[in-house]
Amino acid sequence: MNILQECETAKRIGISGHVRPDGDCVGACLALWQYLRKCLPDAEVKVFLEKPADIFRELAGYEEIDSTFPEEDVFDVYFALDCASDRLGGAEKYFQTARKKINIDHHISNNGCGDLNHIKPMVGSTCELIYDLIDKEQLDSKLAMAIYIGMIHDTGVFQYSNTTPETLQKAAHLISFGFDFPRLIEETFYQKTYIQTQIMGRALLESIRFMDGRCIVSVIDRKTMDFYQVDSKDLDGIVNQLRNIKGVDCAIFMYETGVLEYKVSMRSNEKIDVSKVASYFGGGGHMRAAGCTMKGTFHDCVNNLSLHIEGQFATQDTVQIVQEGSGKEC
Numbered sequence: 298m299n300i301l302q303e304c305e306t307a308k309r310i311g312i313s314g315h316v317r318p319d320g321d322c323v324g325a326c327l328a329l330w331q332y333l334r335k336c337l338p339d340a341e342v343k344v345f346l347e348k349p350a351d352i353f354r355e356l357a358g359y360e361e362i363d364s365t366f367p368e369e370d371v372f373d374v375y376f377a378l379d380c381a382s383d384r385l386g387g388a389e390k391y392f393q394t395a396r397k398k399i400n401i402d403h404h405i406s407n408n409g410c411g412d413l414n415h416i417k418p419m420v421g422s423t424c425e426l427i428y429d430l431i432d433k434e435q436l437d438s439k440l441a442m443a444i445y446i447g448m449i450h451d452t453g454v455f456q457y458s459n460t461t462p463e464t465l466q467k468a469a470h471l472i473s474f475g476f477d478f479p480r481l482i483e484e485t486f487y488q489k490t491y492i493q494t495q496i497m498g499r500a501l502l503e504s505i506r507f508m509d510g511r512c513i514v515s516v517i518d519r520k521t522m523d524f525y526q527v528d529s530k531d532l533d534g535i536v537n538q539l540r541n542i543k544g545v546d547c548a549i550f551m552y553e554t555g556v557l558e559y560k561v562s563m564r565s566n567e568k569i570d571v572s573k574v575a576s577y578f579g580g581g582g583h584m585r586a587a588g589c590t591m592k593g594t595f596h597d598c599v600n601n602l603s604l605h606i607e608g609q610f611a612t613q614d615t616v617q618i619v620q621e622g623s624g625k626e627c
């Protein structure tokens with residue numbers, strides 16, 4: 298796909314990403330916004346996105362993000378980044394009515410919702426896809442920083458298995474533009490406020506292990522969120538911390554979003570495909586990081602998720618027994 302060719306005659310271009318935008322989503326939207334503004338100065342380029350966390354405020358274009366989703370508006374080209382159209386929230390109406398819809402994403406659960414789809418599940422972040430698609434001559438320090446932020450957030454600072462030699466080569470090129478990357482990593486990825494750390498502590502303390510310690514779950518209810526005066530953005534990172542526990546193959550973190558309704562985040566290692574589990578319940582994501590929204594009591598939700606996780610363990614155990622058996626015969 299050639300982004301500039303696709304936008305050649307466009308006068309109005311819109312860009313959006315998923316609800317509860319994370320680093321990759323914010324980075325990709327603002328990187329594309331900067332690129333299009335630079336290369337197509339006569340076009341109007343707008344970003345509609347739920348208000349991102351304050352930690353992303355240094356990214357160029359942050360102040361231009363429109364989180365009010367005003368009345369319907371028609372765009373010549375509309376980009377859905379890091380998700381399919383069903384997760385665009387208030388921006389879905391702009392995407393659906395656009396003359397040309399373009400979907401760029403790296404989620405394995407996304408089948409493509411645009412007139413043009415660039416979906417690459419093997420690539421670590423949507424920002425890495427944006428890097429691949431742009432003319433590198435146009436890179437500058439601000440554009441490089443936006444792309445880099447998405448890469449670090451979705452690869453866990455180049456730790457997860459979605460980091461490839463190419464990812465690191467691209468990151469090396471990006472830091473050559475001279476932005477303060479150690480501070481960016483520290484302030485947007487690792488640093489937590491005191492309250493965020495307290496609620497994480499509480500979630501870890503109250504976590505429950507099951508399936509012989511291979512799974513772990515923790516939940517934060519509305520009352521506790523109100524007590525600490527936190528919102529969903531303050532709960533980022535809890536599920537990763539649960540996944541770090543020795544012996545855990547699958548971690549589940551849930552928080553209450555309404556009456557008998559929970560947002561579910563899952564993390565796993567190579568033993569469980571959490572994207573499959575989340576997709577079954579109407580969500581999606583990646584093999585090792587996925588999410589969904591579920592209805593019911595906390596116990597109903599955990600029981601339903603467990604059935605699917607246990608099913609995957611059982612299949613693997615059977616495969617292992619068969620392999621061991623055939624080994625003995627040889």
Ligand code: 5GP
Binds near residue numbers: 315563579580588
């Ligand atoms: P997180 O647990 O950090 O919210 O999300 C993990 C991954 O799963 C992210 O890539 C995120 O975009 C995706 N994800 C989380 N919740 C949902 C959901 O409800 N639907 C879909 N399709 N993807 C989700």
Ligand code: MN
Binds near residue numbers: 321322422
């Ligand atoms: Mn992403």
